[in-house]
Amino acid sequence: MISTHILDTSEGRPATDVPVELSRREADGTWTVLGASATNADGRCPDLPPLGDGPDAGPVDVRLVFDIAAYRRARGETPFFPEVQVVFTADPGTHYHVPLLLNPYGYSVYRGS
Template identity: 50%
Template sequence: MSTETTASVSTHILDTSVGRPAGGVPVELSVRDGIDGAWSAHGVSKTDADGRVKDLPALPEGTTHVRLDFQIEQYAFENQHSVDKQAAEAQQDAPRVRDSAAFFPEVAITFAVTPGEHYHVPLLLNPFGYSVYRGS
């Protein structure tokens, strides 16, 4: 829900290594007023079974920047255990298959906001990389 004086944020995570949503990932929303302002925690949630976070609170008036912190290490990549580790490690240029859940244990995305706008910021995730974009 947004008004002319506040903005709102939603997000979702897709595990592109298996083409499925990443459920159960903790997400923290922080806000600040101005580039030199201090960060303030504003909301926490987890992705649902569809990889979505729909319950983040509306942003306070005056918010100019938002940070979404995704705790990726708590998400276990579904395909990690199905990979033939010996075959992967035998390839000279292939990254070694790791026993831990993620090369990037957390992902922090910071973006600028304008009052009255809604910002949907999806995270596309795989064991060795990620990308984000402003969705709709």
């Protein structure tokens, strides 16, 4: 299971209504979109789909794409980073929480709990 949330560190609060897309890399190197969501009032995406293939499938590469341009433009700002892509390796049977800390000219991500 993959979960995420976004904190806008320049505002000191969650980033709401940010579109987020979850994909997994296939054996041939292409990406398959598993689903999409948007951050809620707490900056979280509680409804991202599972990775599939069960816990015995082995590690897979996963990609989260955050549409930062939509968030910045809704606030009347010009985005410096139009999107943030985070790619990591995950075991399908394990929960991964991957928060995004965002400001207008920088960002960081980490594996949370």
